[in-house]
Amino acid sequence: MTTSRGRRPGSPDTRAAILESARTLFAARGFAATSLRSIASAAGVDPALVHHYFGGKDDLFVAALSLPIDPRAVFAQFAAGEVEDAGERLVRGFLSVWDDPELQPSMVGFARGLIEPSATEMIRHGFLRVVIWPLGDALGIDEPGRRxxxxxxQMxxxxMLRYLIAVEPLASMPPDDVVAIYAPTIQRYLTGDLPPLP
Amino acid sequence: MTTSRGRRPGSPDTRAAILESARTLFAARGFAATSLRSIASAAGVDPALVHHYFGGKDDLFVAALSLPIDPRAVFAQFAAGEVEDAGERLVRGFLSVWDDPELQPSMVGFARGLIEPSATEMIRHGFLRVVIWPLGDALGIDEPGRRxxxxxxQMxxxxMLRYLIAVEPLASMPPDDVVAIYAPTIQRYLTGDLPPLP
Structure with a gap:
């Protein structure tokens, strides 16, 4: 453990330094190739402190996304229920976050960051694996990694259309109408008959 | 007409100068607020030359997108036919461009440019109005501006998933399977029963 930056273990900026190193390394090397040990080393702290502040690698990754909410906690709320209604619950839960005026600005900022070319690796092996695929498990669908x-x-x-580009009629469409349009699409992707997926 | 840049009317770089001015002004002011006259003025050429090289504003806009193909010509090819099959024709025609190894790199570059925050105005009032909404007219659907x-x-x-982020199984899925998955979604958006749109 290096203390060359004069940072004391447990001080508030230890947490911030770990987060900063996590963001840098996840973006530069991707999720899979970044170890908690390398993040600790880059932050100049003992690896045990990373565990202390953030638990495991998935939790640190979600913290590094700087979202206003933990998407896994939100997903857990609407994942419970019959799989036959999962499409509607998913779209409605999704809108409950994105349409919230307090959350929307930081969600839009997050989405803009995700579509940067430099974020590709972080989405492919991080965000999708840590946040999106487990939602499929929680919803109880078959083959979540494929569906x-x-x-x-679609989401x-x-x-992109409703919040980032703000194209009408989607931009100002009431949530119930968005649900009526998109829930059947999502339900089919979750549980419908599809060609055998490779 | 200014000739201060020493550019002769009709010389090859006149065309390039018009395109460059068009890109700059469309991006800075948006499609609706940019006149052919202002583009001519910024390029230091007579407005008649803009008409000579590019026809109208829609054509100049499409030329300024620097696509490897004119999307309107491609759309015209697969728009003809029964509206009941429009979803399948649209997805298949779309893939015929995007899966083409010669076209794909520049299409990906184009898509990355479109999702920049600075491109929002150009998409909302330019690309959608000039390229996408007319496709709805060509397909013969009702309310193209709403559907x-x-x-x-969805497209x-x-x-994003198949080409930019390249997430499996979408990234390497055979086109027929992509069509089987997405054509019913697109068909429903084109012609299906939807809640009354605002």
Whole structure:
């Protein structure tokens, strides 16, 4: 453990330094290739402190996303229920976060960051694996790793049109109408008959 | 007309100068607020030359996108046919461009440019109005300005996942399977029963 930066273990800026190193390394090397040990080393702290502040690598990754909410906690709220209604619950839960005026600005900032070319690796092996695929497990669907990318392809496009580009009529459409349009699409991707996926 | 840059009317770099001015002004002011006259003025050429090289504002806009193909010509090819099959034709025609190894790199570059925050105005009032909404007219659907944003929300998300982020199984899925998954979604957005759109 190096203390060359004069940072005391447990001081408030230890946590910030770990987060900063995590963001830098996850972005530069991708999620899979970044170890907690390398993050600790880059932050100049003992690896045990990383565990102390953030638990495991998944938790540190989610913390490094700087979202206003932990998406896994939100997902857990609407994942419970019958799988036949999962499409509607997923779209409605998604809108409850994105349409919230207090959360929306930071969600839009987050989405803009995700679509940077430099974020590609972090999405492919981090965000999707840590946040999105487990949602499929929580919803109780078969083959979440194969079906959730289809769900993501619709929800990302909806975010782009409704919130980032703000195209009408999507931008100001009441949530119930958005649900009526998109829930059947999502339900089919979650549980419908699809060609055998590779 | 100014000739201060020493550019002769009709010389090859006149065309390039017009395109450069068009890109700059469309991006800075948006499609609606940019006149052909202001583009001519910024390029230091007579407005008649803009018409000579590019026809109208829509054509100049499409030329300024620097796509490897004119999307309107490609759309015209697969727009013809029964509206009941429009979803399948649209997804298949879309993939025929995006999966083409010669076209794909520049299409990916184009898509990355479109999702920059600075491109928002150009998409909302330019790309969608000049390229995407007319496709709805060509396909013969009702209310293209209301239904095509739904189509765009799915196709943009598919582009993100299959080509930009390259998430499996979408990234290497055979085109026929992509069509089987997405054509019913697109068909419903084009012609299906939806809640009354605002």
């Amino acid at each position: 959730m990318p289809l769900v993501a392809s 990302i496009g909806l975010v | 095509m944003p739904l189509v765009a929300s 943009i998300g598919l582009v």
